[in-house]
Amino acid sequence: MTAVDAGMLTTADGRPLKDALARAEGRAKRRAFLLVAPLLIFILVTFVWPILQVLEQSVYNPKFSDNMPGMVSWFASHPVGTEPDEAAYATLVGDLKAAAEAKTVAVVGERVNYALPGTRSLFTAVGRKAKTLEPPFKESLIAVDPKWGDPDLWGVMRQVAKPYTGDFFLAAVDLERDKNGSIVRVNENERVYVNLFLRTFAMSAFITAICLVLAYPVAHLLAVLPLRQSNLLMILVLLPFWTSLLVRTTSWMVLLQEQGVINNILVALGIISDDGRLQMINNRMGTTIAMTHILLPFMILPLYSVMRPIPPSYVRAARSLGATSWTAFRRVYFPQTVPGIGAGTLLVFILSVGYYITPALVGGSSGTLISNLIAFHVNKSNNWSMAAALATILLVAILILYWLYDKLVGIDKLKLG
Amino acid sequence: MTAAKTAAADAGFVEFDRVQKSYDGVSLVVKDLNLKIGKGEFLTMLGPSGSGKTTCLMMLAGFETATHGEIKLAGRNINQVPPHKRGIGMVFQNYALFPHMTVGENLAFPLEVRGIAKSDREAKVIRALDMVQMGRFAGRRPAQLSGGQQQRIALARALVFDPELVLMDEPLGALDKQLREHMQFEIKGLHDRLGITVVYVTHDQGEALTMSDRVAVFNDGVIQQLDAPAELYERPKNSFVAQFIGENNKLPGMIEALEGQKALVRLATGELIDATAVNVREKGQQTLVSIRPERVEFKPEMMPAGAHTIGAEVRDVIYMGDILRARLAVAGSDGFVMKMRNTLGQTRLAAGQKIQIGWHPQDARALDPM
Known part of the structure; x- marks a missing residue:
């Protein structure tokens, strides 16, 4: 049968086949739609609509x-x-x-x-x-x-x-209009946003990299251990998930502060002197440590879900074909875990780019991220348009990353679990 | 098995010398394995799951270490040699073709890691693909191939670097019956053509019988019998082998008289039958007499003169095309099977019919009671 006469197919009693199909399937489709309708409406009202509002706020201030x-x-x-x-x-x-x-x-x-x-x-x-x-x-x-x-x-x-303006976006990238209306950079001492964006992306990339390095062996171990032991280990991985974010962050404060557990131990062991206590909190290091800990499960889980179904026979086959264990890993095992690496890094990076509570609590001034400034504009300076512009830039940057990922790896290869 | 191969087997291209394997330090999965495999031989390790056959294969491949004993390849101890230096080709149960590589890349992989030049690689890959009639598929990915095609590629990949020894771990397990039979024929053909040594693991006795020069029947970590297929089928050395290979009727009884190889067995229900003594030694010993269904006769003219017969009642007859399969009640049990060739003049039995059955004494083997 060719495609040409496929359009002219009819049922036994002469009705067009497409109509008959639509009628026959219509009821089931309507019912399926009704089932998802509550969630759809919920998402539209609580997610899509607020985001559109924020997008509008960034260019509209009456x-x-x-x-x-x-x-x-x-x-x-x-x-x-x-x-x-x-x-x-x-x-x-x-x-x-x-x-x-x-x-x-x-x-x-x-x-x-x-x-x-x-x-x-x-x-x-x-x-x-x-x-x-x-x-x-x-x-x-x-x-x-x-x-x-x-x-x-x-x-x-x-x-x-003018109620509609792009000025907030200009301000969000440290630009302004001078008297003549042309766009110039703001004074050097007022340039904060670009640096903060760069810092946010750099720290997120760094945290993502550490997470990957730490999570890969753990996920592999989880994947190859017998089910009983791997379940136990999995509980340890998930345990932080069941603890409040605030509790986890504050316990890092207890550990890292100048008079905290780690410094005390180091001093007691004589590794550092009492006045040489390490500054590990209220700076970038604090943010990096606490966020890596909190985001680690988001890297482990997608990796694990990709590694679990890889049968050990692949590596064995590679070994029997003459590959050293390193070559077998590099050429056979690693390429098959790429979808998990992609999913994990994307997930951790996106989460950390928008992270708020942890940098606010342990970041000090050098460890705060762009979301802390967004929160500042919402809560303190009451400049919602500025907050919206910063948030929009963040959103667009992430969408661009997502698009890049799709181009380079393929979204269909993403495996979250 | 040819005489040349017998000689080679004695030389022992592959040799397991008093090999034992334990995973947990409490029980032995392989108990005192001694096995010599000749160069160019096709040896099958046959046995139920958990019998230790796969463990033996994995020790030979280098993925498991022997707890005790020596494994030798071409006279060299390879216990401490890592898998990639053993130069053994291996075909896995699920094929283990690398999903992220094309068929061509899969085949080139073993050559690449051996540092063979690109031009040589291509020639060898093409030759190996042609060998399994898959020359047109070099650019495909494994997922785009059917099970049988993947199997051929896995075979080609295990052969492409010209190993002298190829291990196969239930390679045909995932194929349907018809394809499996076809692939058995092809693997056997490749083996004969290339003169490689093959160690083949399966739990399918049909596969083992059709392909092998010799079969090692494993059970409980011990080789129960190591013999050529015909020998194994016709002269099983113990009840396990008799039961595992092919279909068998089992009649439990006691040795009434023993005279050399000839034994007279009295069944629990009192009847006397003829049998050949295999591993029974004395009068009064409990035994299990095993008789192949196709060796059971019910026409007096087919039985040797003076043979003991035993009464049987036909329960049902199943028409199977080439044969007729009758289920009989013999010596108080319903499970006795007799197979008759479906020839033109064959007597058609009916359910309920009472007959006398008998057999040549050498077809009934008095074995150890299980």
């Missing part, structure tokens, strides 16, 4: 535009570089009065402050006095604070008046 409608229209009708006249100041004061009424001056000040640090107080101060301001507004505003006449401030207000 804090200024919502509360200062007069200014938005003034900026719209006057081109860049227009000297703000009395009418402009009158509009500004009108907006500020309305904002003071609605108690949103602080919000506006916050938004301007993201772009031009040190301006928050400018707005909160004028918010308190808005009602008392009299025309001519230009003079009276400048009398409150001469900064109101600063063309930089007006330039920044023009920028933040």
